Amino acid sequence: AYGYFTKKDLTSIGGFLIMALIGLIIATVVNIFLASSALYWVISYAGVAIFIGLTAYDTQKIKKMSLEVEADSEQGKKGAVMGALALYLDFINMFIFLLRIFGNRR
Template sequence: MAQFDALRSGVSGARAAEIDQGLRAHMNKVYGTMSVGMLITFAAAWAISGLAVTSDPSLAAGQIGPDSYLTSLGVALYTSPLKWLVMFAPLLFVFGFSAGLGRMSAATAQIVFYTFAAVMGVSLSSIFLVFTGTSIAQTFLVTAIAFAGLSLYGYTTKKDLSAMGTFLIMGVIGLIVASIVNIFLASSALAFAISTIGVLIFAGLTAYDTQRIKTEYVAHAAHGDAEWLGKAAIMGALALYLDFINMFMFLLQFMGNRE
């Protein structure tokens, strides 16, 4: 917030009012793009899970419960070697998206973001096989409330949160490594630790990313960098989207009731 005030104070009153109005429009675009991405993700996850599981034995390619069967699609996605591609595709997509953003227009970046949201939905579709629909909905609601409060704090606080950014990013890298290791170890104690730390890290990142998006907007708006601002809204939406999804998934480990 201190950085925001310092940047804003360097322009005239009329220009400051224009920047404030532009900031509101920018944040609305960030949250709007993120929300559409979330809808695409959960719609894709629900649709894929519906195609992957059946109660009709004649369509079954594998059984996962007394009256629940995997279709051939379900077997391919969740039990064949393809599951590794489904699992890691979103991570690879994010790295590729970030690396190629400079060569994209804002419109192309938005399409790529929505495509990524659909890919993430395919990757997350297994939660509908593991957890009850009610517990998924309850966890989503809790995550939404927590996200709104943390993002509001990041937007309004006068405390500079930039110092915590490096620490949080290092924490994310550690979580990724620990999660990959635990795929092979299957340790419940390590899984619990990862989930606990993950909730805390992405709670902090939600506040940090919100403040960063706000500060970066003002820094570039003062120079009239319209093309950068268009793509910045997409990248801001991606950052907050990832914060929300990860916080939701870690909370689901605590709050989700298993089928």
């Protein structure tokens, strides 16, 4: 909802969030070999924060696209599908990181 209703332009944080996501992937691969519990928790909380930001960024990007492109056009239809896919992936990944935080580890 923040990405839809805010007047602040979130395009400037998009590049930062993508780089943070790449860093998160690298940290996850490193933690596969280190098996550090502390790094696991840092990655989990950082993942939630990054995907909250990406959800807001993608929501605003979809809103801007909907104002610029006609919904019935081919570009509008493709943009709607790509926007839905981006939000779907944001929500799924955020859910996975929340499960890592609140789920029981054996």
